[in-house]
Amino acid sequence: MQIISRAFGIYGTNCYVVVLSDGEIIIDPGDGALEWIERVCKNPLAVFCTHGHFDHVYDCDAIKAKFGVDIYIPKDDAFLCQNDPFGLLQAKFNPDILVSDGEEFDFSGVKFAFCHFPGHTPGCSVITAGDVMFSGDFIFKNSIGRYDFPFSDGKLMRQSLKRAVELKNYKIYPGHGEPTSLDAERNSLIRWAQAI
Ligand SMILES: [Zn+2]
Known part of the structure; x- marks a missing residue:
C-alpha cells in the first residue's frame, strides 16, 4: 500500500x-484534484471523504463524472454536499454511499474502516487502513480541527478527543499539514480535550 498526496485549494487541503x-x-479530493488524479491514478476504485466540508469534497463530482466511481461519505455529513453552508461548493452532489460508524470496505484485500469522531462536523470521521489513519479535520500535527463552524459541536469534539487518545498508535495523514502519529499527538489531544 503506497500513499501519495498533494495539497489543493486556498486552504491547502491534502488529497x-x-x-x-x-x-x-x-x-478528500479538493479544488483542482481531478487533474492530478488523472495523472497519478490508473484505475480509481472509489472516493472516500472524511467529512463534507467543501475543501475536502470539491472535486468529487468531477472525479465521479470522469471515472464513474462511487463517492463514500459519513452519512451525517451528506447534507453538506447537497447544501454547503459556506456557499463555496460549486458542484453540489449527492454522495453514493452513506457510511455508518464502524463500517468497513474491502478493496484489493485492504480493509478501510470509517470511524465516527463528530465535533468538527456532525459526521466527521477518520478512515483507517491497517496502522494508517486519514484523520481529515479531526487531528492535525500539534492541533485539532475547528469546532466553531456552523454545525460544529465543541462538546462532541471533547468526547471524540477523549475516545481518540485511547486508540492504538496510528501513522496519521491529516487533512491539512504534515503527517504525524497518534503517539506523537496523544498529549496534545488530552490538552485540547481539557481546554474545550
Ligand atoms: Zn473541515
Whole structure:
C-alpha cells in the first residue's frame, strides 16, 4: 500500500491517493484534484471523504463524472454536499454511499474502516487502513480541527478527543499539514480535550 498526496485549494487541503494492487482509493479530493488524479491514478476504485466540508469534497463530482466511481461519505455529513453552508461548493452532489460508524470496505484485500469522531462536523470521521489513519479535520500535527463552524459541536469534539487518545498508535495523514502519529499527538489531544 503506497500513499501519495498533494495539497489543493486556498486552504491547502491534502488529497491522498492510496495505491493498491488493482487500483487506487482517493481520499478528500479538493479544488483542482481531478487533474492530478488523472495523472497519478490508473484505475480509481472509489472516493472516500472524511467529512463534507467543501475543501475536502470539491472535486468529487468531477472525479465521479470522469471515472464513474462511487463517492463514500459519513452519512451525517451528506447534507453538506447537497447544501454547503459556506456557499463555496460549486458542484453540489449527492454522495453514493452513506457510511455508518464502524463500517468497513474491502478493496484489493485492504480493509478501510470509517470511524465516527463528530465535533468538527456532525459526521466527521477518520478512515483507517491497517496502522494508517486519514484523520481529515479531526487531528492535525500539534492541533485539532475547528469546532466553531456552523454545525460544529465543541462538546462532541471533547468526547471524540477523549475516545481518540485511547486508540492504538496510528501513522496519521491529516487533512491539512504534515503527517504525524497518534503517539506523537496523544498529549496534545488530552490538552485540547481539557481546554474545550
Ligand atoms: Zn473541515
